[in-house]
Amino acid sequence: MPTSAQEHREVSRKITYQSELDPGFGEHIAKMAYGEKLFSCIQCGTCSGTCPVSHYMDFTPRRIIAMVREGFRTDVLNSLTIWLCASCYSCTVECPREIKITDVMYALKQEAIATGVYPKRFPVPVLAREFFSGVERNGRNSEGPLMVKFFLKTNPLSMLKNASMAFRLWTKGRLSLFEEKMRTPGVVSTLLRAAKQAGGNGK
């Protein structure tokens, strides 16, 4: 395929040694994603074909499944693919082997965040973490403050680009810069702590 990378040619190593692989990775992810169906994948590519964003991914969902099975831990967790998944569940519905691919993607995201192996400064994990801490604090998500923090942490310049939209939202009464709170936000932290102590994701 012709790409824009033509002027920038580098020789890179394209061999994988067995010693670089994590043989238990597939089983581990399959377990996190509620099932062993991962291993019945026939590499037909339906997931990639139906995915609305697969053409932006560095590895198509089909390749991710193959790599997970074979223990390509580092490549998978560093891939952009898992962060591009918008959770539209198209692949899960279409897969002829009934593999819950969306759940596999969630498992990979969790694994990447838990082990700190993910593309730095990439916006999606940052958004996920900011969302997470906001809800942990207030019990609810506050769209305005979340947006501000998100842009500050990823690309402060793009905030200017989005400022006019934010202003319009604000004038239409669709955006508040105050934090949305439950009446009793403490309840949520108690709930989460207790669920976690019972063994939240083994982390």
Place this chain on the structure above:
Amino acid sequence: MTNTPTNGKSGNWEPHIVAFFCNWCTYTAADLAGVSRMKHAPNVRIIRVMCSGRVDPQFVLEAFAKGADGVLIGGCHFGDCHYSEGNYKAARRIRMLKRMLHDMGIEEDRFRLEWISASEGDKVKLVVNDMVDKVKALGPLGLPGRFNEWDKEMEHLEAKAGVKEVAHAG
């Protein structure tokens, strides 16, 4: 049974289940489970009969009396009987037998009738595993042991009565 202790005291007690499978459907299904290597619990011993209609209630009672913890009967689905209607006859007979076993204090889960067609190897596996789990939960039935106790009681009573008789005679 040298390796599978049968008294309830030991933690690794394993139930013994006797199964009567009809030749045409369920026995064939068990064969299919074998050919397909569908692993399941080893507690069931199969006796092959030509038709579930051949299963005499006395067979079931005999199995319980001789120490079985459960009895499983397998036949063809309704409409599929190799002999047209043997399974209907079996079903009717077994309904009566169930009531009788209930009266005898034998729990419902220890006696089961299943329709399993020749192609349902997976169902053999499911039914066997499920039944073993349920019987395990109930624990040993131990009818032979109970018979023993009853016998002793009877002997005791008879002995008592005997003494009386002797006394009378004297």
Place this chain on the structure above:
Amino acid sequence: MLDPSASNGTPRIGFYICHCGTNIAGTVDVKAVAEYIGTLNGVVVSREYKYMCSDPGQELIQQDIKEQKLDRIVVASCSPLLHEHTFRTATEKAGLNPFFFQMVNIRENVSWVHTDPVAATEKAKDLARAAVRRVFLHKPLAPKKVPINPAVLVVGGGIAGIHAALTLANAGKHVYLVEREPTIGGHMAMFDKTFPTLDCAACILTPKMSAVKSHPNITLWTYSEVSALEGFVGNYKVQVKRKPRYIKEDLCVGCMECVTACIFKDARFPDEFNVGLSKRKPVYIPFPQATPQVVLFDPETCLQLKKGKCKQTCIEACDRECIDFTQTEEFKDIEVGTIILATGFKPFDPSKTPYYGYGTYPNVYTALEVERLVNASGPTGGEVVLRDGSHPKAVGIIHCVGSRDEKTNRWCSRVCCMYSLKLAHLLKEHTGAEVYNFYIDMRTPGKGYEEFYDKLLKEGVHFIRGRVAEVTDWAMDAKEEGKLIVRVEDTLIGTVRRVPLDMVVLSQGLEPRADAQDVRRLFNISCATEGFFLERHPKLAPVNTFTDGVFIAGACQGPRDIPDTVAQAGAAAAEALALIDAGHIELEPNTAFILEEDCSGCKSCVPLCPYKAISFLEDKKKAYINEALCKGCGTCVAACPSGSIVQNLFEDDQIFSEIDGLLSELAVSGGGRL
């Protein structure tokens, strides 16, 4: 422990346990079982051997019978359904009655389904002990012999049924060939060319069709169905329902004057043979080579039949006077000894895969429709014209439609890769279009098949490895406007592609016919989980069923191509011939009989027998079982309140001792009473 009176003197039992290579010995400690059984009362010989079913294994038994004077044999190996006959014969060859034998299933029932060697070995011991206890009580029996009716019923007139019928008829047997449709020929008659040789389907099929029609040994009933069946191997009674054609079949010569004269001047009803791509009249012949060459009236569309009002121009036109609107269903009763089922398959219905747009986009076709479209005698005379009248410049063939999918059919339909290649070739040849094959895996195992694939590759057909996700009509740019767009990952290149096409062909898989369950009930056979008829053994008895005398051939047993279908049809015919030419059939002597002295005359057994084998002797006030009618189910035995019915091979005492044998160790250790 034993009842010595049950056998003649003290029995001398030989016990043999088979390793079956590692199939059994890998899980069951065969040595321990053999040692243990050797300690049981009455067991004289107890051996283990690698393959008991081999010649040396059988000789081992025979030698022991002679040298050790054994009078009972127990073999612990595989399922009795597989090798009981083998060992009975071996026993008989050594001079012992074959029924002094009992088999223990420790492969299918033990080693193949259990993983714990300790538990498996214990179970094998229990089962073997039970058999030893049972065989004590066995009695000498003679197999029942019944004569066989040499006539054969073949159900289904596709290539499988045609081939089976001709083979049997050529061997001098009378064949009744029953076909549901108005003509024989089946799906093969609809195909254009056949892979991989590309010879025309009609050219090789139609001579066989006319041979069926003219064969003196074949009674051909088309537009007919088997409506009832009773009896057993050797002697089946069959009822065939013949649907009315409203034509005297023996008079009609197929001149089609009535078709021309029909009040409907234009054909306006969907033509079944062309899968709806053309129209026919209410009176028609399905296709020019239809066999028999006889017209029929469709009661759904014929005015006279539907409304009772028509000028009946057809009757005026028929100078042979063969039209008869008063015809009704007719039932024929026949007797045959064996049956071959060749009822074929149903193509997968693509409306179950809505993402491929069949029914939504007119230029999405099924493979069967395309077979007619490229056929010179098809609705367009072999010119590939789309439903919108245009000629395609780019065609996509989607493989595995409905196949290999948990939500539709899980199996690989086996023929679609090859027929897709064939259609790719034909479409390219007919239209010069760019042809794309979208496949998951390319499966071409067959003589000359891989070579055919190679030929297609060289012809410049595109092969994209990937299962198509969707066929849509939304365009991303001007070049896509008005096209069907296939969205697919090209898995070999690793990129998602959008391919604009004018025509999409869905390679529909093969599935069981909609009424397969009714048919299997009627003929008392089984279906596998996916719904195809179940063979007796997947390798060693592929055309046999669990019902003796009923054989299966062709795609009713599973998806298969023409060469395999014909081979199977020949095999089924040979199996039937083997039975017929033996002259009689040996049946298990497992019939029941009455112990007259014990019978109380309560009559409870009489209505239980589905074969009316039990009657009541008014003079003696006793029940009586006609052994010739008894099929050996044993239902009456279990029901007899006085215990006066005995089933050979399954006597009460034999089963009781089997139960006791299974549990005896248990009872001893449990301190029970015995």
Place this chain on the structure above:
Amino acid sequence: MTYRYFPGCSLKSSGRSYEESLLAVFRALEVPVQELDDWNCCGATAYMSVDEVEAFALAARNLALAEQGGNGQAPQLMAPCSACYLVLLKTQKYLAQHSDLDQKVRAGLTAVNLRYDGRVQVRHPLDILVNDIGLDRIKKRVKAPLAGMKVACYYGCQIVRPFATFDTAYNPTTMDKLVAALGATPVAWPLKTRCCGGTLTGTIPEVGLRLNRILLGEAKRRGADTLITVCPLCQFNLECYQDAIQRELNANVSLPIVYLTQLMGQAFGLSDTELGLQRLFVPAARPAVQEGGKAAHA
């Protein structure tokens, strides 16, 4: 029957007009709705990425709240946001299927004096409108039929996938039928359930904007006067980024994007402010000829 109502975070901010119009329509149909007291975030998409058990626990608390009280009948919990709807359904399903997960979530709920027994029925307003209230009742309430208006019904992904309960995943028709009942003409188009990209518009605009351009472009190509949605995120993406799409991708995609309930409110003759129409960036479409005040039922 009173429907319990779980608004979710978006309906309190960017999706305010969804809440306003939803409640207005239900009021007009005289169907009582009661907001869950002190609900919390459903544990949606972003949360799932970080800790799944916690996400399930969050959802379960809302389900437990919905289950409280009630009179023996299965409590009906209305969740208008597609993401909330999916997460609540998924939580129910996974708790029932995976006992280890159920155990952890149960422990969390116990700590806040709650329990959940799986009795709640999670419902999307579209499902309630068509299957409970019914098209007949809706038709009777129509005061200003939307004759001549061509509407592209956009279902988005998460109400029919993967737990399609009231419509099919491939070609859903519930909303189309409802739109027809309002007197408008639903547009046949193949992208009814194609994803709008969710949060990708914000996180990776080069991807997110393109997804929305495809949807808007195709709806316009098929002649739609307006596109309607039932999800606050879809509405936000499809409406608020139209300028950005125009700027970055040089494509004219201007199209009114309203909530289904806003369209219904228009047909019911409700006022613009009742329906929050003033909050739109692109003014709502109006039927070409207003048959002012003429009742639809005749």
